[in-house]
Structure formats: structure tokens, C-alpha cells
Amino acid sequence: MSMKTNDIPDIVIGRLPIYLRSLRRMNQQGRQVTSSQELGERLGISAAQIRKDLSQFGGFGKQGTGYNIEFLANQLEAILKLDRIWDVAVVGAGGVGRALATYNGFHHRGFQIKLIFDNDSAKIGQEIGNFTIQDSADMKEVVREAGVKVAMITVPAKAAQEVANELVEVGIKAILNYAPVNLAVPPDVKVQHIDPAVHLQRMTYYLE
Amino acid sequence: MSMKTNDIPDIVIGRLPIYLRSLRRMNQQGRQVTSSQELGERLGISAAQIRKDLSQFGGFGKQGTGYNIEFLANQLEAILKLDRIWDVAVVGAGGVGRALATYNGFHHRGFQIKLIFDNDSAKIGQEIGNFTIQDSADMKEVVREAGVKVAMITVPAKAAQEVANELVEVGIKAILNYAPVNLAVPPDVKVQHIDPAVHLQRMTYYLE
Numbered sequence: 001m002s003m004k005t006n007d008i009p010d011i012v013i014g015r016l017p018i019y020l021r022s023l024r025r026m027n028q029q030g031r032q033v034t035s036s037q038e039l040g041e042r043l044g045i046s047a048a049q050i051r052k053d054l055s056q057f058g059g060f061g062k063q064g065t066g067y068n069i070e071f072l073a074n075q076l077e078a079i080l081k082l083d084r085i086w087d088v089a090v091v092g093a094g095g096v097g098r099a100l101a102t103y104n105g106f107h108h109r110g111f112q113i114k115l116i117f118d119n120d121s122a123k124i125g126q127e128i129g130n131f132t133i134q135d136s137a138d139m140k141e142v143v144r145e146a147g148v149k150v151a152m153i154t155v156p157a158k159a160a161q162e163v164a165n166e167l168v169e170v171g172i173k174a175i176l177n178y179a180p181v182n183l184a185v186p187p188d189v190k191v192q193h194i195d196p197a198v199h200l201q202r203m204t205y206y207l208e
Numbered sequence: 209m210s211m212k213t214n215d216i217p218d219i220v221i222g223r224l225p226i227y228l229r230s231l232r233r234m235n236q237q238g239r240q241v242t243s244s245q246e247l248g249e250r251l252g253i254s255a256a257q258i259r260k261d262l263s264q265f266g267g268f269g270k271q272g273t274g275y276n277i278e279f280l281a282n283q284l285e286a287i288l289k290l291d292r293i294w295d296v297a298v299v300g301a302g303g304v305g306r307a308l309a310t311y312n313g314f315h316h317r318g319f320q321i322k323l324i325f326d327n328d329s330a331k332i333g334q335e336i337g338n339f340t341i342q343d344s345a346d347m348k349e350v351v352r353e354a355g356v357k358v359a360m361i362t363v364p365a366k367a368a369q370e371v372a373n374e375l376v377e378v379g380i381k382a383i384l385n386y387a388p389v390n391l392a393v394p395p396d397v398k399v400q401h402i403d404p405a406v407h408l409q410r411m412t413y414y415l416e
Contacts, residue, residue, distance in 0.1 A: 010410075017409035022390060025365070043390050081412045088408070095310055099303035100404065105388060109405040110412065149415055150408060157233070174411035176404060180313060182230060182251050190414050192407040196308065196384060197317040199400040200296070200358060201225035202218075203382035204289045204318065206398050207357055 012053050016076050018043060019050065023073040035066040082110035089143050089172070091163050092154035093118035093126070093133045096178050100152060102129045111150065115142060136163075144170040157181040164191075220261050224284050226251060227258065231281040243274040290318035297351050297380070299371050300362035301326035301334070301341045304386050308360060310337045319358065323350060344371075352378035365389040372399075 022042050026034055036047040036054075043050075054060050057079055060072045077083050088111050090097050101116050118124060119136040126133045134142060143151070151172045153160050160179030167175065174190045177183050180198075183191050230250050234242055244255040244262075251258075262268050265287055268280045285291050296319050298305050309324050326332060327344035334341045342350060351359070359380045361368050368387035375383065382398045385391050388406075391399050 013413050014410045016413070017406040018390070020409070021388060021403070021406060025389060042392070044392075079413065080409050081415060082409060086408070086412060086415075095307035099307045102303055103404075106405055106408075109409065111405065111408055150411070152404070173415050174408070176407050176411075180229060181233060182226070184250070184252075190411040192411060194402055194404065194407060195229070196311075196360070196402065197314055197319065198225040198229060199384050199402060200294070200314075200319055200382065201228070201288050201290060201317065202222045203384075203398040203400060204294060204358070205221050205224075205287065207289060207294075207381050 008056050012056060013080075015045070015049075015053055016080055018045075019053075020073055020076045020080070020082075023069050023076070026069050027073060031069055033066045034069050034072075039067075077110070080110075084110070086111050086150050087114040087146065087148045088112065089115040089117070089139075089146075089148045089151045089167070090154060091117045091136065091139065091151060091167070092156075092178075093120075093123050093128065094154060097152075097154040098128050100154065101131055114146060114148060117142075139163075140166050140170045143167065143172065148172065150174045150176075152176045152178065153183075154178045216264050220264060221288075223253070223257075223261055224288055226253075227261075228281055228284045228288070228290075231277050231284070234277050235281060239277055241274045242277050242280075247275075285318070288318075292318070294319050294358050295322040295354065295356045296320065297323040297325070297347075297354075297356045297359045297375070298362060299325045299344065299347065299359060299375070300364075300386075301328075301331050301336065302362060305360075305362040306336050308362065309339055321360075322354060322356060325350075347371075348374050348378045351375065351380065356380065358382045358384075360384045360386065361391075362386045 022039060036050040039050050040047040060067055060075055090100055090113055093116055101113055106112060116131045117134050117136045117139045123133050124135045149172060151167050153163055153175060155163055157179045160181050161183055164175060164183045164185060168185055168189050177191055177193050180195045185191050230247060244258040247258050248255040268275055268283055298308055298321055301324055309321055314320060324336060324339045325342050325344045325347045331341050332343045357380060359375050361371055361383060363371055365387045368389050369391060372383060372391045372393060376393055376397055385399055385401050388403045393399050
């Protein structure tokens with residue numbers, strides 16, 4: 001993978017995890033080879049788009065023989081830096097934070113939750129799964145010391161920007177934000193937003 | 209709003225809920241007027257893009273005076289058909305289903321959860337917030353009778369497609385899918401996917 005990865009459009013990078021998920025699923029089903037046609041049908045993306053996306057990283061398939069699923073999945077994991085496990089901090093131990101902390105679907109996809117914080121004294125010290133909820137007041141120190149780079153924010157909207165600021169200050173470079181508010185971060189920090197109401201709202205437009 | 213809405217690209221529709229969320233937040237903060245510049249700075253989108261998006265639905269701002277926040281938010285809600293409350297069915301009463309069922313952020317954004325289903329006999333009959341978990345075996349009949357059009361799927365990956373098929377059969381037209389698998393649905397049904405691992409994976413590419 002020795003190319004100028006900085007030139008790849010973010011929208012292409014955004015599709016790679018979708019390809020990867022589908023490939024790993026075929027893998028589990030005992031499949032060995034696939035094609036851009038089959039992937040495209042599964043994902044509602046054109047085969048040409050998939051071939052173009054993958055060609056940005058070099059060729060992964062031989063003309064006429066398709067893609068080796070295991071090989072392509074491994075390559076995508078290397079590109080996405082998922083050939084390691086990233087530690088994750090969760091800030092906010094409400095319903096969403098708890099659901100994330102007990103979700104068993106992260107580890108085989110490159111992530112493990114290591115820390116969970118809340119500022120509610122009734123919650124601090126409680127156990128969720130294997131974690132003890134820690135005091136948000138200690139968050140900066142604990143995150144910095146642990147060297148964690150990835151965080152999920154599940155606090156109320158009004159607190160989210162301040163939490164993000166503190167996380168960025170201690171070295172967090174990727175934030176998955178569940179608070180229903182847009183976060184402002186420096187250019188070297190990545191943010192993704194998950195807001196179920198936003199996802200629902202973009203579908204109701206099409207309903208009768 | 210009398211224009212051929214079918215011509216508007218889906219990517220534009222996808223930005224409207226983001227604009228709406230930001231406008232409602234300004235509204236709460238007591239603000240009355242904003243500009244495409246300010247909105248753009250808050251959202252990391254260019255002012256020109258915002259003006260172009262909004263111009264697809266007619267003009268909402270007067271040259272030089274910006275946008276009236278309340279008016280523009282109301283117009284966006286009408287465009288997105290959020291000037292009503294949509295009933296929602298949740299299928300799967302695990303951690304995510306429970307977090308969604310007790311989340312109080314839906315109602316003021318156009319949605320209310322009405323039904324929740326699970327196929328686990330240990331869960332059926334249990335209360336979550338104001339809901340009683342119903343048997344998935346009754347899902348088709350109950351959803352059809354209630355006339356619900358919007359659903360959230362929070363079942364394991366291997367069960368999600370079958371649940372989606374059943375929901376589509378009884379009239380569901382919009383699905384928010386939390387299962388980590390791509391769903392195939394007919395062209396008149398909309399699907400949005402929320403998969404935290406996918407969101408995390410598209411950020412790790414950029415990490416050192």
C-alpha cells in the first residue's frame with residue numbers, strides 16, 4: 001500500500017468499511033471469491049464504482065477471476081489501519097453509552113472500549129460490563145495517560161462541545177459523536193456524527 | 209413548496225436535517241436571524257453550498273438580511289414532512305433498542321416510538337419506559353393494523369434481512385437499520401444504516 005493516500009477522496013474512504021463489512025460476512029458464510037458485480041448488488045453501489053474505488057489502492061482482482069475475499073478484506077483492513085485494535089473512550093454513561101459499552105461487535109472490527117466516563121456522582125464507580133464508570137473530572141488525565149486516540153461522545157447536546165474540546169486537548173484524534181449537535185474540532189481531528197433523528201428525517205421526505 | 213421535489217438530489221435532502229438541527233439550536237438560544245455564512249461555519253459546509261441547497265426549494269432569505277431562523281426551520285420541517293409526528297416501530301429489545309425506546313429526543317423532531325418487539329420469550333411482556341415488549345411473531349399483524357410506516361431494526365445481523373422483509377410486507381416505507389449488515393429492500397422503501405464500527409473505521413484511516 002505505498003501510494004499517496006492523502007489524495008484519496010474522503011467519500012471513497014467512507015465506502016471501504018462498507019465493502020469490508022460485506023466481505024467479512026461472505027467470509028463467515030464460507031465464501032472465497034466474489035466480484036464487483038456481486039458486491040455492488042449486495043450494497044446498492046454500481047460495480048464500476050467499486051472497481052474504481054479499489055483501483056485507487058492498486059489492483060486487488062485479476063481480470064475475469066474476481067476478488068479473493070479473504071485477501072481483499074485483509075488489504076482493506078490494512079488500508080483502514082484495522083490490522084490492530086484501537087482503544088476507545090466513551091464519555092457519557094446514559095442509555096447509549098451503556099449500550100455501546102456492552103456491545104460485543106467492536107472487537108473483531110478493530111476497536112475495544114477501554115474507558116467510560118460520566119459526571120453524575122450517582123453513576124461514578126458503577127460497573128457496566130467489564131468497566132467501572134470513572135469521573136469526568138479525571139477524564140483529561142486518564143485519557144492522556146492511556147494514550148487513547150478514539151472517543152465516543154454520548155453526553156447531552158449542551159455538554160458535547162466542551163467534552164470534545166477537552167478530549168482534543170489530551171490527544172483524541174477521532175470522535176464518534178452521538179450528541180445531536182455539530183461539533184467544531186481542529187482540522188487534524190476527525191468527527192463522525194450519529195443522530196437517529198437526522199437519519200429518520202432524511203427518509204420522511206420521501207414518504208406519502 | 210410547489211416544485212418537482214423528485215428532482216432534488218438525495219444528497220441535498222440529506223443535508224436538510226443538519227441545517228434544521230442547527231437552526232433549532234439557534235432558536236433555543238434565542239436567536240432570530242442567521243446567514244448562510246454562519247450556518248456554514250457551524251456545520252463545516254460552504255455558504256455557497258447552503259445557499260444552493262436552499263434555493264432548490266425557492267428563496268428563504270432576502271438578499272443582505274439573511275434567514276429568519278424560525279421561518280426557515282418551519283419551512284424545512286414542512287419539506288421533510290416533519291410538520292406531523294411519525295409513529296415508529298422498534299424491532300429488537302437489546303441494549304440499542306432499549307436506549308432508543310427510552311430516548312427523549314425524538315418527539316420534538318417528528319417521531320414517537322409506538323411499538324417495540326422482540327422474539328425472546330424472557331423479554332416479551334417486559335416494560336421499557338412506557339412500552340410493553342411485544343412478541344415478534346405478532347409484529348406483522350400489529351404493525352399493519354397500526355399503520356406504522358417507519359421502523360428501526362436493532363436485531364442481530366443474521367436476523368435483520370428477514371425482519372426487514374416482514375416489515376416491508378406490512379407497509380413499512382422507511383427503515384433505520386442498526387444491524388451491521390446491508391439490507392436489500394424494494395425501490396420504494398428507504399433505508400438508512402447506523403453502524404458505529406463503520407463510522408469509526410472511516411476515521412482510523414487518517415490516524416497515525
